[in-house]
Amino acid sequence: MKIPVLEIFGPTIQGEGMVIGRKTMFVRTAGCDYSCSWCDSKFTWDGSEKDSIQMLEPAEIFDSLKEVGGNKFGHVTISGGNPGLLKQIDSLVDLLHQHQIEVALETQGSRWQNWFTKIDDLTLSPKPPSSGMKTNFTTLDYIIERLHKEQDGHFSLKVVIFDQEDLTYAEQIHERYPSVTLFLQVGNDNLEANENESLLSDLLEKYEKLIDRVMENKLLKDVRVLPQLHTYLWGNKRGV
Amino acid sequence: MKIPVLEIFGPTIQGEGMVIGRKTMFVRTAGCDYSCSWCDSKFTWDGSEKDSIQMLEPAEIFDSLKEVGGNKFGHVTISGGNPGLLKQIDSLVDLLHQHQIEVALETQGSRWQNWFTKIDDLTLSPKPPSSGMKTNFTTLDYIIERLHKEQDGHFSLKVVIFDQEDLTYAEQIHERYPSVTLFLQVGNDNLEANENESLLSDLLEKYEKLIDRVMENKLLKDVRVLPQLHTYLWGNKRGV
Ligand code: SF4
Ligand code: SF4
Numbered sequence: 001m002k003i004p005v006l007e008i009f010g011p012t013i014q015g016e017g018m019v020i021g022r023k024t025m026f027v028r029t030a031g032c033d034y035s036c037s038w039c040d041s042k043f044t045w046d047g048s049e050k051d052s053i054q055m056l057e058p059a060e061i062f063d064s065l066k067e068v069g070g071n072k073f074g075h076v077t078i079s080g081g082n083p084g085l086l087k088q089i090d091s092l093v094d095l096l097h098q099h100q101i102e103v104a105l106e107t108q109g110s111r112w113q114n115w116f117t118k119i120d121d122l123t124l125s126p127k128p129p130s131s132g133m134k135t136n137f138t139t140l141d142y143i144i145e146r147l148h149k150e151q152d153g154h155f156s157l158k159v160v161i162f163d164q165e166d167l168t169y170a171e172q173i174h175e176r177y178p179s180v181t182l183f184l185q186v187g188n189d190n191l192e193a194n195e196n197e198s199l200l201s202d203l204l205e206k207y208e209k210l211i212d213r214v215m216e217n218k219l220l221k222d223v224r225v226l227p228q229l230h231t232y233l234w235g236n237k238r239g240v
Numbered sequence: 241m242k243i244p245v246l247e248i249f250g251p252t253i254q255g256e257g258m259v260i261g262r263k264t265m266f267v268r269t270a271g272c273d274y275s276c277s278w279c280d281s282k283f284t285w286d287g288s289e290k291d292s293i294q295m296l297e298p299a300e301i302f303d304s305l306k307e308v309g310g311n312k313f314g315h316v317t318i319s320g321g322n323p324g325l326l327k328q329i330d331s332l333v334d335l336l337h338q339h340q341i342e343v344a345l346e347t348q349g350s351r352w353q354n355w356f357t358k359i360d361d362l363t364l365s366p367k368p369p370s371s372g373m374k375t376n377f378t379t380l381d382y383i384i385e386r387l388h389k390e391q392d393g394h395f396s397l398k399v400v401i402f403d404q405e406d407l408t409y410a411e412q413i414h415e416r417y418p419s420v421t422l423f424l425q426v427g428n429d430n431l432e433a434n435e436n437e438s439l440l441s442d443l444l445e446k447y448e449k450l451i452d453r454v455m456e457n458k459l460l461k462d463v464r465v466l467p468q469l470h471t472y473l474w475g476n477k478r479g480v
Contacts, residue, residue, distance in 0.1 A: 010455075013451055021465050023460070023461065023465065072458050204440075225261050
């Protein structure tokens with residue numbers, strides 16, 4: 001069963017979330033059921049790169065990973081878009097595991113897949129109000145309940161924070177799922193910036209402000225506040 | 241049993257290692273059996289702040305944490321110096337656990353303590369050649385074997401990298417303990433810098449170089465490469 005793939009690159013570091021800093025390869029799938037206002041990978045779903053989508057079998061993806069990454073990796077991150085839409089990711093995960101390669105994946109949690117339980121590092125990133133999207137909590141509750149019972153690997157929650165409303169949303173998420181580690185990530189609304197130096201100081205300022213607010217917050221105790229390290233290093237550049 | 245304490249501060253984020261970004265309080269103990277050339281907390285052992293050391297009972301430390309951090313934290317990091325020298329940390333850990341507070345601790349791994357098995361996030365940071373120190377591998381082997389068997393929480397290895405020799409040392413560590421997650425941390429030898437902007441670009445350049453070298457390295461597969469986030473935010477300032 002073929003998978004729609006837009007990019008395969010690496011090894012590089014994972015710049016964000018639960019395995020931040022991890023040496024990994026990236027496989028980016030096409031297609032998303034959301035359309036977040038500040039999406040940093042609109043090209044995966046807005047049609048602009050439709051002609052670059054390759055329909056690949058898991059074995060072809062594996063070959064391509066080996067071609068690009070050689071013998072230098074033991075971890076693959078499947079990103080999107082929303083790879084959680086694709087039933088056929090299942091056999092890719094199995095194939096990678098057969099080769100002792102660990103798998104990370106991020107999805108907003110709008111749809112359940114049985115293969116979620118096999119992912120080594122699964123990030124659920126429900127979208128806060130600033131995205132313009134609405135969370136279906138019936139679905140998210142179901143996903144988290146099943147993961148609690150059945151998951152082999154690790155999973156965590158991640159919320160991107162742009163404003164005070166988003167922080168209130170994060171509080172609700174933390175209260176609803178208190179036993180799941182919650183990552184708060186600094187939002188980047190400066191996606192067009194080409195000049196890395198001003199982007200960097202802007203992002204650092206935002207990071208410090210977010211830290212200040214979270215440190216003062218009694219409801220947000222067991223949280224981790226992180227930036228996107230790749231934007232510090234490479235700005236908004238793709239494929240690094 | 242009293243504990244020699246130099247600083248209690250927070251909540252702030254943990255800027256490095258296995259729980260990077262975590263909201264935490266810090267308790268810094270005095271005293272170290274090493275004297276690393278690039279130690280960023282020499283004041284804990286070089287006598288310069290001898291007069292600031294307070295001998296505190298665990299209950300007094302807990303009161304002080306509450307006084308400073310109020311009801312805003314659920315995690316405490318014990319740092320040094322080398323807190324692994326102090327048998328009496330045991331009852332502090334128990335006291336924090338009684339209050340549902342998780343505990344992280346970092347030690348170079350030169351000495352075993354029975355309470356290591358109770359630490360929720362234990363970082364072993366053996367020192368590479370650039371430090372001028374020599375690792376006692378008999379001791380480190382013993383510690384890691386016991387942790388594998390008995391530890392309740394999580395533990396990881398962290399090596400600070402300044403040069404190529406340090407990277408070779410990290411390879412040896414990774415080969416010797418393949419199942420323990422290894423964090424590689426960018427070394428900061430610019431401890432006197434007061435001007436944060438030039439320090440930042442220097443640190444980012446070093447981070448990128450380290451990433452490049454690790455990405456090309458076949459022996460360093462399952463590793464995480466991280467900076468010290470607090471130096472990006474606050475330079476070499478203490479107590480933040
Ligand atoms: S869910 Fe992710 S990929 Fe989809 S629109 Fe939102 S940010 Fe973009
Ligand atoms: S072990 Fe840590 S505290 Fe001790 S001298 Fe080395 S860097 Fe400093």
